[in-house]
Amino acid sequence: MSTFTARWSEGLIDDNYERWRSNPQSVDPDWAAFFEGFELGFAKSEENGDSATAELAPGAITDSSLQTRVEALVYAYRTLGHTIADLDPLDLLKRSNPLLTLKELGFDEKELDLTVSSRFFKEGKKMKLREMIRELEAVYCSTVGAEFMHIQNPRMRTWVLYKLENRDGSLRTNPAVHRDILRKLYEAETFENFLHTKYGGKRFSLEGGEALILALDTIVQNCEKRGIKELIMGMAHRGRLNVLANILNKPLDVIFNEFQGNFAPDSVGGNGDVKYHLGYRNVRKTATGYEIEVNLAANPSHLEAVDPVVEGKARARQRVLDDTAYRKKVVPILIHGDAAFIGQGVVAEVFNMSQLPGYCTGGTVHFVVNNQIGFTTLPADSRSTEYCTEIAKMVDAPIFHVNGEDPIAVMEMAKIALEFRHEFGRDVVVDIYCYRRHGHNEGDEPAFTQPDLYNRIKGHPLPSEVFATQIAPLGTVSAEEAAALKAEALKELNDALSQVKLAENEKAKAHEFAGSTAIFQPPYSHAPINTAITKDTLDIIAKALTMVPEDFRVLPKIKRILLERRLQIWKAGGPYNWAFAETLAFGSLLLEGTPVRLSGQDSRRGTFSQRHSVLYDEENRQRYIPLNHLRPNQARFCVYNSPLSEYAVLGFDYGYSMDFPSQLYLWEAQFGDFANGAQIIIDQFIASSESKWRRPSAIVLLLPHGYEGQGPEHSSAKLERFLQLCAEENMQVCNPTTPAQYFHVLRRQMHRKYRKPLIVMTPKSLLTHEQAVSREADFTESRFFEIIGDTEASAKKVERIIFCSGKVYYDLIKYRKENALTDAAAIIRIEQLYPLHKEKIARLAKPFSNAKKFVWCQEEPENMGPWTFILPRLLNLFPSYIHYAGRPASASPAAGTMQAHQAQQAALVKQAFEV
Ligand SMILES: Cc1ncc(C[n+]2csc(CCOP(=O)(O)OP(=O)(O)O)c2C)c(N)n1
Ligand SMILES: [Mg+2]
Secondary structure: OOHHHHOOOHHHHHHHHHHHHHOHHHOOHHHHHHHHHHHHHHHHHHHOOOOHHHHOOOOOOOOOHHHHHHHHHHHHHHHHHHHHOOOOOOOOOOOOOHHHOOOOOOOOHHHHHOEEOEOOEHHHOOEEHHHHHHHHHHHHOOOEEEEOOOOOOHHHHHHHHHHHHOOOHHHHHOHHHHHHHHHHHHHHHHHHHHHHHHOOOOOOOOOOOOHHHHHHHHHHHOHHHHOOOEEEEEEOOOOHHHHHHHOOOOOHHHHHHHHHOOOOHHHOOOOOOOOOOOOEEEEEEOOOOOEEEEEEOOOOOOOOOHHHHHHHHHHHHHHHOOOOOOOOOEEEEEEEEHHHHHHOOHHHHHHHHOOOOOOOOOOOEEEEEEOOOEOOEOHHHHOOOOOOOHHHHHHOOOEEEEEOOOHHHHHHHHHHHHHHHHHHOOOEEEEEEOOOOOOOOOOOOHHHOOHHHHHHHHOOOOHHHHHHHHHHHHOOOOHHHHHHHHHHHHHHHHHHHHHHHHOOHHHHHOOOOOOOOOOOOOOOOOOOOOOOOOHHHHHHHHHHHOOOOOOOOEOHHHHHHHHHHHHHHHHHOOOEOHHHHHHHHHHHHHHOOOOEEEEEOOOOOOOOOOOOOOEEEOOOOOEEOHHHOOOOOOOOEEEEEOOOOOHHHHHHHHHHHHHOOOOEEEEEOOOHHHHHHHHHHHHHHHOOHHHHHOOOOOOEEEEEOOOOOOOOOOOOOOHHHHHHOOOOOOOEEEOOOOHHHHHHHHHHOOOOOOOOOEEEEEOOHHHHOOOOOEOHHHHHOOOOOOEEOOOOOOOOOOOEEEEEOOOHHHHHHHHHHHOOOOOOEEEEEEOEEEOOOHHHHHHHHOOOOOOOEEEEEEEEEOOOOOHHHHHHHHHHHOOOOEEEEEEOOOOOOOOOOHHHHHHHHHHHHHHHHHO
8 A cells, every 4th residue: 555545534634735725845746746636627627517515505515625625536446445455255354544534534424415526437427326345346346346446647547447337238148148157267277277187197287266267268269369379388287287288278188198108308319307397389279260379388396486487488479470669569468376475585686577578478467376375374474465476566567356256257367468568568466356265276275374265265166157046037048058067077088088099009199299399409619610700700790890970979088998009919910818809709799680788787797897898988878899890791699787686687588588599698697606596596597497398598607706805705606516417418617718619609509500598707807807718810710619638738747637626727827837837737628627638638649658646736725616527527537536626615605805816726726736
């Protein structure tokens, strides 16, 4: 409730009104706006001679007090009506609001028959006060409780108000609509019942919340009118199978097959997933023959984790359908559970992204299957708010709470929600109040924790029965017709089941990913990839990077440290630094027609002020992006400063990468440490989505990593965690040591026939390290090397081989040089830790045939970094013994002081040569 309405009472209104009339500045702005509004209306009504006072009989109230109260009454219902709306099918919510009693509204019984009007309600229609109250109650306090008065934009607020107050009542009496509702309810109910009796097992049934099917069907049916071509949906466990069957029209025999467990995951590779997680896509035809693609994203158990992924997928499809200007053709739909919606922080992150240039999808329609329970936990223990939807108010979304046992109201709200999204390009929420007929899943006993509630639910009629009772007095659907509809739904299920039984096992196997969004691709290969660019290409990019348009007033400092410096490097053929190499990688891909998207916190400039991908005019901050001015018809470079979120932003970019795969995607963490804020996306999607759902992605994660004395939080990207997730060639983990290596690994990402996520440990100090540089030829004549051997050490004399990865290499070569140990120790760099090219390591170690000692050197503590990952693999190649040189095991990734850091770093480098 807003503070304004919380303070509202009739006495207060009068007091404030008087004060406002004598001095508008003397009341707070909320009140002032309120009084201005109704005075305006009042004046207009008086002009028309239709004010409340004008209608009064002689001797009745003649001051403005009545009109004040009438306007306040309308305002009160619009603001507070939802607090007493009849939302709960179980009638457990006992809600009342003293502010909505006649007395508190400032009227007495005698006034009920006064003729009143409000310019702001029903266009000033005159009516008895009791009639006005009845109408307001019907709109605002019946089976819909709408929250929209928090919306700041008056046009949006008025639009919602108008839609609510002018609902088309004809659905309530239309026999065809009633039949359709009954049919859908029967389909939804019998589906669950059928699965239960034929198969048992977990299915997270929708029972109690079948209205969701009506809501989603309404969306599908209204697509044609809005020109919508695709719906990109995300939802969790509850009712997922039902939605697949009844909204995506996934063939029933395929669903049954999954229940029979007939498919053998081995036959298609990967490990598969439980049936209520798989994604699916289908083209639905409406009654008029209009075709809409409906896509349900595969999702993990982690509630709400799929939300940003769905948004990214929607953005991808909008890009593919050339729908980026208005975003009207592709609509994201998210379905939430009540407990998860308010409980999971990622929901807020996703709302926050909803209007940002780099992440907007033109508005999402949210549905909440509000069964008023989360597993065993009731709302009282689950949230500090009245509604589970409160979080949506942060983006001024209208919220329609609706009783799930009034199917027509549910459909009306779904329709208004879609229209709102279409009209304003913003998010909207439909909160369907319902109940959960069984336990959390079907094997779960709900009476252990809510005996009273489940006793009540046991005796509660089915939604179809409730609806049949509602329409019975109208006689729109006869009992025979209803029975026939029900029988039809059952027959469909039985037919599908007979088909499944007839089918052979072999046929069943082929079904595992049938119709799903699975993609099968060739296995990973260490084969070299040609990623070099021509000198001409390099010149085109370098030229564009060193100049700005004549009328663009670039900051003098940027000119000096960036443009002139680049020019100097280019003209001299090097040495190219890291940021320059990155730009060459991006630029060359753009010239080849591959778009590039980089998203992350402060990524436009770069956390370390290294990138400057966007230049600003010093007088008006106009922007210039050199990479978008290479030549006409190049692909587009999209670089976004992301909101300060990791979870949702990475989820979004991952989702985007799956459905528009011809673009290179890079998500950058400000420091590598922060990636753990997105751990769910990394674990549940990036590392495992190909294995679970056959959904590959080529997203790149740029994670600044390296021990430089910046303390526990800015040193480590938790490399060990990524390595622990590696198996079945699911992703690549690289720690490149030169700009050219970085350049080639990025280009390689788009030059192969398969897609694999790429995790890159990116530098901080190496950005400006004198030796971490590359020559022109490294870009024009070279490629990516997964392992780099040692060409300086003397093959015959070397006694030890030190293996390392990343920045510590530069400390090692410095020490070796200073201590004249070049003949004694060879250093082999592992630039790609996974998939590990073991044969290449053996090949590069082979010339050092006298080496007796094998050392792994790392900066990270012993319990972190690659050590535990690399040890068994090195032992496989060099069975003698692998010595460890690195920081001792530690609870925290790095020391807190520079002094301690330096002492540890010096010790571990020395250890590598002495151990
Ligand atoms: C991030 C996360 N935490 C915990 C769980 C375990 N869990 C699965 S369903 C559930 C309750 C969800 O309640 P609600 O969102 O209301 O959906 P409902 O099951 O009632 O449809 C919980 C706690 C989970 N799947 N994901
Ligand atoms: Mg729930």
